[in-house]
Amino acid sequence: MASLQLHLLPLSTGPSSSRFRRSPVRSSTERQSLFNRIAPVYDNLNDLLSLGQHRIWKRMAVSWSGAKKGDRVLDLCCGSGDLAFLLSEKVGSSGKVIGLDFSKEQLSVASSRQKLMSKAFYTNIEWVEGDAIDLPFSDGHFDAITMGYGLRNVVDKHKAMQEMFRVSKAGSRVSILDFNNSTNPVIAFTQELMIDNVVVPVASGFGLAEDYKYLKSSIREFLTGKELEELALDVGFSNARYYEIGGSLMGNLVATR
Template identity: 45%
Template sequence: MRPGDPQAVRDLFEQIAPAYDRLNDALSLGLHRLWKRQAVAWLQPGPGQRLLDLCCGTGDLALVLAGKVRPGGLVLGLDAAAAPLELARRRAAAQPWLPVEWRQGDAQATGLAKGWADGAVMAYGLRNLPDPAAGLAELRRLLKTGGRAAVLDFNRPDPASPAGAVVAGFQRLYLRRLVVPLARRAGLEPHYAYLEESLRRFPTGPEQEELARTAGFAWGRHRLLAGGQMGLLQLVA
């Protein structure tokens, strides 16, 4: 599978949707929930806000945000794949008091009005876009001036530095010895083997900061999580 191919990425998430949440918990030892809480903490969501969850997947992060914008707020979860959205809708149906809506669409061309959102998150989506720079440009367009965004994903360490080389080596070990074997047991080995390949084309933290400046963000910082295995791009429009 070629990283960044929109149809291939969409097909991948259509296929892994039923096992996605279970594998995320197993592969991260549940820590992905902590990293997402850190993204929410940066966003500082409050009552009455309109928030976006781009590449929302099965909706866990959107539902957390929806609980924080009541009363009067709204969270819109957008994803390119239909199967994860169907799971998100089922989860939301069990909590009908939450102000959340779901839409299938392209995170690089959402069709939403400029300045639609007070804040936005994107968890494990930027790396899968055909053009991360275009994704950040659309994210900036959607935010009101002063609005915050949090972009959570794997970190691509710089192997040219001694510390980066150590982190990169551990990351390869983690992906090849833990992620792929567990995915193989679920019948999804090719889908998760793609992770390592997708990281090769993903911008490093400093590169993401530069792309954010080019996209028009007033401020941006890439913060390392999990010993450098993950990264949280914190942005202000």
């Protein structure tokens, strides 16, 4: 069975559409503060808690985005930059990658990683501080969009999806990776068991136990795969398909503009 990853937090705030709402998440200030605080240990914890498997899931998400040489692409909730770096390899030196997040500390870590890496095409990445429900880009600006472990905690998921639809080009794809809120009680139980007995104890070694206890409820309150497909179609995407991966502990929504 796949191990769990710990990406917790969102990008934005705002009133949620009642159709796609679960119970309220933490305030923007609290979430921003947490992401800034955990930034120095974020990557190490992700590797430890997922046994490195998050890197496989992220490659899958990038592949599903359809990004190719010369494309202009966006990674929302970019964190320390994992998906953005993978996208950079896909689009090459003739392409452009925007990594957007609301955490200055995470963006600082991402920028530092970019400077340490020797591959020339990583210079095609620009880091932008911004809000997922109010993207600072024009309509039809991107050839592909990814989002890793962010939508689950965005307060207004409908608005965030609308914004992704707005800034994507006709025929382009959006690929959204996150924990799977499974309707299978065995999978749901396994997730909660691993969070209680693996994630929280490990996080406690970094003084973050209370912060990561929130992970369990955030998954439970997230949309199911079917609901995510319905959300994408509701805002205008022509096609949406949800894939369960990582032993069904994770999921990836692929929506076509």
